[in-house]
Amino acid sequence: DAGITQSPRHKVTETGTPVTLRCHQTENHRYMYWYRQDPGHGLRLIHYSYGVKDTDKGEVSDGYSVSRSKTEDFLLTLESATSSQTSVYFCAISVRRGGVTDTQYFGPGTRLTVL
Amino acid sequence: EDQVTQSPEALRLQEGESSSLNCSYTVSGLRGLFWYRQDPGKGPEFLFTLYSAGEEKEKERLKATLTKKESFLHITAPKPEDSATYLCAVQAENNNDMRFGAGTRLTVKP
Numbered sequence: 001d002a003g004i005t006q007s008p009r010h011k012v013t014e015t016g017t018p019v020t021l022r023c024h025q026t027e028n029h030r031y032m033y034w035y036r037q038d039p040g041h042g043l044r045l046i047h048y049s050y051g052v053k054d055t056d057k058g059e060v061s062d063g064y065s066v067s068r069s070k071t072e073d074f075l076l077t078l079e080s081a082t083s084s085q086t087s088v089y090f091c092a093i094s095v096r097r098g099g100v101t102d103t104q105y106f107g108p109g110t111r112l113t114v115l
Numbered sequence: 116e117d118q119v120t121q122s123p124e125a126l127r128l129q130e131g132e133s134s135s136l137n138c139s140y141t142v143s144g145l146r147g148l149f150w151y152r153q154d155p156g157k158g159p160e161f162l163f164t165l166y167s168a169g170e171e172k173e174k175e176r177l178k179a180t181l182t183k184k185e186s187f188l189h190i191t192a193p194k195p196e197d198s199a200t201y202l203c204a205v206q207a208e209n210n211n212d213m214r215f216g217a218g219t220r221l222t223v224k225p
Contacts, residue, residue: 004158031211040217041217042119042202042215042216042217042218043159043202043204043215044215045212045213048211048212050211058212059212090158090159094211101146101147101164101166101206102211103149103161103164104149104161104213105161106151106158106159106160107158108157108158109156109157109158
């Protein structure tokens with residue numbers, strides 16, 4: 001258990017409304033990630049953060065923004081939700097436990113439906 | 116561009132019927148290949164990391180192997196509780212990003 005929580009766990013919203021998803025971690029990890037998961041596409045990286053106020057874009061960042069004002073919280077915002085953003089969103093943290101690379105551990109996910 | 120392809124998309128086995136899942140990848144310098152298990156409605160759960168061709172790792176009924184082009188997840192004498200989607204991902208030498216495959220949905224019937 002990497003101590004990751006996501007809120008809300010489920011959300012239904014309407015097209016054009018803003019939506020913010022929250023990821024919270026309890027272990028002070030530097031790297032945090034937001035992914036979306038859709039059938040047939042696997043997990044795709046939206047944005048990631050490598051420290052407070054330090055963020056960068058991933059593969060599918062259009063229509064999304066992120067913020068990280070505290071180490072423990074990473075927020076994902078859909079400025080104006082569209083039906084194509086209906087998906088399951090996962091937050092992850094990156095941990096180095098020996099070896100030469102980091103391992104990502106995932107939160108429980110948020111299921112977002114945009115009507 | 117880094118790519119990961121998993122096959123088959125879905126696999127149905129009888130309890131005790133061993134089989135393998137495939138993960139083919141192309142990456143500009145492999146830093147690590149990862150296997151995850153995902154149960155319905157939950158986040159992916161880390162299983163293994165493999166770093167170089169020839170490496171093998173085992174956990175209970177699962178064994179992961181790696182070559183220069185693909186990885187296999189061998190499942191020996193599976194049980195119904197092994198039913199899940201298994202995800203493969205690669206990380207390239209030049210960045211921290213991970214590229215995931217679409218997964219293999221495994222169903223083990225009693």
